[in-house]
Amino acid sequence: MSSIYQVAEMAGVSVATVSRVINQRGYVSEKSRLKVQEAINILHYTPNQAAQSLTTSSTKLIGLLVPDINNPVFLEQSKGINDYLKDKGYILMYAESGEDDEEMSNMVRRFLSNRVDGIILCSRDFTQFGDMDAIIEPALKNNVHVVLNGYVDSKFEIDRVGFDNVRGAYLATEHLLKMGHSSIALIAGTDSTISEERYRGYREAHIDNHVSLNPALVVKGDFRQHSGYEAMLKILQMNPRPTAVFAMNDVMAIGAMMALEDHKVSVPDEIAVAGFDDIIWCSLIRPRLTSVVQPKYEIGKKLAEFLLSRMNESYSGPGRHEIFGSRLAVRQSTVKSEQQ
Amino acid sequence: MSSIYQVAEMAGVSVATVSRVINQRGYVSEKSRLKVQEAINILHYTPNQAAQSLTTSSTKLIGLLVPDINNPVFLEQSKGINDYLKDKGYILMYAESGEDDEEMSNMVRRFLSNRVDGIILCSRDFTQFGDMDAIIEPALKNNVHVVLNGYVDSKFEIDRVGFDNVRGAYLATEHLLKMGHSSIALIAGTDSTISEERYRGYREAHIDNHVSLNPALVVKGDFRQHSGYEAMLKILQMNPRPTAVFAMNDVMAIGAMMALEDHKVSVPDEIAVAGFDDIIWCSLIRPRLTSVVQPKYEIGKKLAEFLLSRMNESYSGPGRHEIFGSRLAVRQSTVKSEQQ
């Protein structure tokens, strides 16, 4: 790898001059500039970011930690983050962490070691981490800002971007109730704030519409497709059988629909299904899946925006918490053909 | 950010000793080790990768350039790459480049600037780039190895991982012919080696099965969903109307199926549809889409493997070219119900 010294030597100038040419700063004569430029081309020289960041103490690197790159929700969020950061000259260091304290901590350390300028942490739920503060403390103590997508109780002033889960679940449940269903099974996710909030929406919609809640209708899943499938098998055994199902995320809803397909139960005529997240698969599957729309892309952008404003110190107050609102996308899976 | 000097001072030893503790190299007394460890904990110290890589000239960073993170094909490939690299201590720098010379070149430069240890370039087709060699030359000239997924003519000794497109297209076409279709429309992709090869498979299957080729049955798309939709509209206008369609990738096949759905043409009874890539969506859509299985995950792993073997110099011969074989996943979209 060629260094600035080699360029300087070839161009017959000092390293300071080369540096000035590259960074377009200070005075450089046209003649010197040309000679330097030529040397750079011949040597295919690129400044070493590592060395650069030693002096500037900025790497233009942002660490992004997501639980699962394959999950369409995080994928689209990442896209929002990337789009916002890209033209500001930042580049992402992606890492996948599963949902596990240990690994998360390691990746944060790895990011710090790479002296990222900031860190974005995404999770389905941070409450599961024993001590989230312990994970982010090393970053904060070293003046690297962190923003989160999700929920945490933290003693630090952290910016968070969230989503109105209560309202979203409320909308989906209300819609099902309005479609005439009075017995709506719920496929829940793992114990977490998200699950709690979505449950609360489900509950409140029942109360507001004067429909009694039946705890027996709640089946626990784990946010993954297979658990949706299994949950639906249990629901099919129920007597009387519910006429609608609300799953706490789309992936489980799709698993549920597959179970219904395998058992030749028609959707939505025999059982209506609604999901949450509005991932792209909702429009692919037939019948198309009714789902709560989460502005994933915008959430990603907002995360990036929060982070950048912290980094360039245009904001440094208490932790901000932006909550994005909900909308329901009504599709075939909840609307009987004769009602269309 | 704390540095090794601060740790050394706090522990009352020299920086060399701290370095030895961190890298577990050389002799360090237990007493010193403990003092250093404690200082590290108190300061939340992490070695600066940038400074580290100055001396070791290794960053443990691998640059990965994909045209579109949202495309399931590249996503799964990335997963394969990431899984292989992760436990070897490497971390990925993802970048998305669209399919454009300029941007690609920039990102490679950016990677070099970050002194990545190696670069993986993915593309649907490299032949579209005027001068691929110009893009990778800066890397190679600086001793940074590059591996590619796809096709290129290069004067350099580059490892490539490809896929047997001819055979894949052959299998899909043959399958359709065997199902009794003699008029098979082809939804082609953009001009590229991939398209050419997939066309060749389509052609050869016809010849081997003594079915005459009809150029009028070929409709051009661009590998994207919408173009598949449009192409199918044209196919529906044909007279006589073909009874089967083979799309050069799944995304277009799915677009085509949506067009058929909108026009109430039943799949596979009136028109059979087959795609290429076997993305996850094939099993989501109804009827499930018959598709050529590309071992995307394995391709990703192989890319990473090739790169690493170059990097640690366990291989340094001429450019290798591994071609993965094909298999057809026959699903509902090509098999009429009474034949099942």
Place this chain on the structure above:
DNA sequence: ATTCCTTGTGTAACATGTTACACATTTTTG
């Protein structure tokens, strides 16, 4: 007792870039 390992630690050079400061020219101003 003398020589030779083994263990433990520090000093200083080096990796690559940025930049404050010094110095030399030119050009402009009064």
Place this chain on the structure above:
DNA sequence: CAAAAATGTGTAACATGTTACACAAGGAAT
């Protein structure tokens, strides 16, 4: 024309690690 300002360039210090080499001290071998 002298003084002041603008332009152009180099030297050296610094950012943060790694590591070769020097030096000490304690035992073991001769």
